[in-house]
Amino acid sequence: xxxxxxxxxxxxxxxxxxxxxxxxxxxxxxxxxxxxxxxxxxxxxxxxxxxxxxxxxxxxxxxxxxxxxxxxxxxxxxxxxxxxxxxxxxxxxxxxxxxxxxxxxxxxxxxxxxxxx
Numbered sequence: 001x002x003x004x005x006x007x008x009x010x011x012x013x014x015x016x017x018x019x020x021x022x023x024x025x026x027x028x029x030x031x032x033x034x035x036x037x038x039x040x041x042x043x044x045x046x047x048x049x050x051x052x053x054x055x056x057x058x059x060x061x062x063x064x065x066x067x068x069x070x071x072x073x074x075x076x077x078x079x080x081x082x083x084x085x086x087x088x089x090x091x092x093x094x095x096x097x098x099x100x101x102x103x104x105x106x107x108x109x110x111x112x113x114x115x116x117x
Contacts, residue, residue, distance in 0.1 A: 014043040
């Protein structure tokens with residue numbers, strides 16, 4: 001049996017990190033060191049914040065996932081054609097993380113979809 005599932009979106013690596021933190025009960029607030037600041041910015045999907053090899057190694061040491069996994073998540077997000085489009089209505093929804101298909105209207109509300117960086 002093969003897996004033929006091919007979604008029309010890629011999930012931001014910050015969403016994966018947020019799920020990991022929530023699952024293991026780590027609060028992302030009230031931390032001041034550099035790694036926590038980076039993770040907070042990644043979860044918030046701030047422009048220009050991405051996982052490079054140094055950050056992947058740091059995340060691998062801190063989580064149970066390999067550096068290759070974190071790099072692959074970033075690469076998939078960076079190269080997927082629908083990854084940088086977001087519903088204008090849902091920008092506030094779950095921190096603005098709802099990814100909508102490019103060139104279409106949002107399947108949740110019918111709102112306009114626009115390109116984000």
